[in-house]
Each structure stands twice: as C-alpha cells, then as structure tokens.
Amino acid sequence: xxxxxxxxxxxxxxxxxxxxxxxxxxxxxxxxxxxxxxxxxxxxxxxxxxxxxxxxxxxxxxxxxxxxxxxxxxxxxxxxxxxxxxxxxxxxxxxxxxxxxxxxxxxxxx
Amino acid sequence: xxxxxxxxxxxxxxxxxxxxxxxxxxxxxxxxxxxxxxxxxxxxxxxxxxxxxxxxxxxxxxxxxxxxx
Numbered sequence: 001x002x003x004x005x006x007x008x009x010x011x012x013x014x015x016x017x018x019x020x021x022x023x024x025x026x027x028x029x030x031x032x033x034x035x036x037x038x039x040x041x042x043x044x045x046x047x048x049x050x051x052x053x054x055x056x057x058x059x060x061x062x063x064x065x066x067x068x069x070x071x072x073x074x075x076x077x078x079x080x081x082x083x084x085x086x087x088x089x090x091x092x093x094x095x096x097x098x099x100x101x102x103x104x105x106x107x108x109x110x
Numbered sequence: 111x112x113x114x115x116x117x118x119x120x121x122x123x124x125x126x127x128x129x130x131x132x133x134x135x136x137x138x139x140x141x142x143x144x145x146x147x148x149x150x151x152x153x154x155x156x157x158x159x160x161x162x163x164x165x166x167x168x169x170x171x172x173x174x175x176x177x178x179x
Contacts (some may be wrong), residue, residue: 029121056166084155087155
C-alpha cells in the first residue's frame with residue numbers, strides 16, 4: 001500500500017480511473033483515522049500517542065495497485081474541491097435519463 | 111477504542127458497465143446503493159464529501175437532512 005501526499009494521491013487516482021475505463025473497477029474507501037501507526041497489542045495497555053480525532057483515511061485500488069492518503073481537517077477544504085471535481089469528471093459513463101424513462105418515473109410516482 | 115473508526119464508506123465504479131455502487135458499513139449493518147443513472151453521480155459525490163467532513167470534524171456534529179427526493 002503506497003501512502004501518498006494528497007496531491008499525488010489525486011494524480012494517481014486519476015490514472016487509476018483512466019486505466020480502468022475499458023475494463024475493470026475502481027474501489028475507493030473512506031474511513032475515520034485516529035493516527036495510529038502501530039498495531040494495537042491484544043494484551044497489555046495501549047501506549048503511545050493520544051488518538052487524533054480529526055483525520056480520515058482515503059484508499060483507492062483497481063484490484064492490483066493500491067494507493068492511500070490521510071486527510072486532516074486542515075487540508076479537507078482544499079482537498080475536497082479537487083477530489084469532487086475529479087470524481088465528477090471521471091464518473092461520466094453512466095446513463096443519462098431519456099424521455100422514455102421520464103414517462104416511466106411519472107407513472108410509478110402516481 | 112474509537113467505535114466510529116469501524117465505519118467505512120466504499121465506492122465502486124465500473125466505467126465499462128456504467129455502474130456506481132456506494133456501500134456504508136460498520137461491520138454490523140451494511141447499506142448498499144447501486145445505480146446506473148448519471149444524475150446520481152453528483153448526489154453520491156456530495157454525500158461522500160459530506161461524510162468525509164463529518165469524519166474530519168473534531169466536535170460532534172449533527173447533519174440536517176436535505177430535502178428528500
């Protein structure tokens with residue numbers, strides 16, 4: 001698993017999307033992160049750093065290549081803008097709604 | 111032990127099939143939304159960003175639910 005800086009993560013994520021365009025899936029995982037760098041021992045007390053409350057972990061993979069980054073509250077604004085644009089630009093292969101479907105929806109809504 | 115650390119959000123996008131799938135789970139409950147509609151991309155992306163902000167926020171925040179569709 002490659003841990004990258006936010007900007008580099010976005011670049012690599014764009015590459016993943018482009019690579020998987022003809023065939024394949026892109027998986028993105030978002031999870032809260034408390035800053036731990038060592039595994040918690042089964043027995044004994046948890047020593048070391050106080051858990052941080054303001055970070056999240058973002059992972060991406062195409063099944064083979066794995067990348068990840070940590071986003072904290074300080075960078076979230078800037079990161080989120082770039083990230084949203086990236087998602088919207090790359091997830092463009094879905095069906096647009098056409099007239100036929102609109103009629104169907106109107107019928108089922110009634 | 112942080113229990114909210116057990117919640118994860120997974121996005122799966124397949125351009126070849128034109129499908130987008132969003133899963134939210136805490137290993138006890140699993141919620142999945144699957145779509146092929148382009149209009150859902152913006153909603154899912156907004157929701158994903160909202161969840162990211164919640165995870166990164168220090169103080170507990172409540173989310174006002176936007177208009178239901």
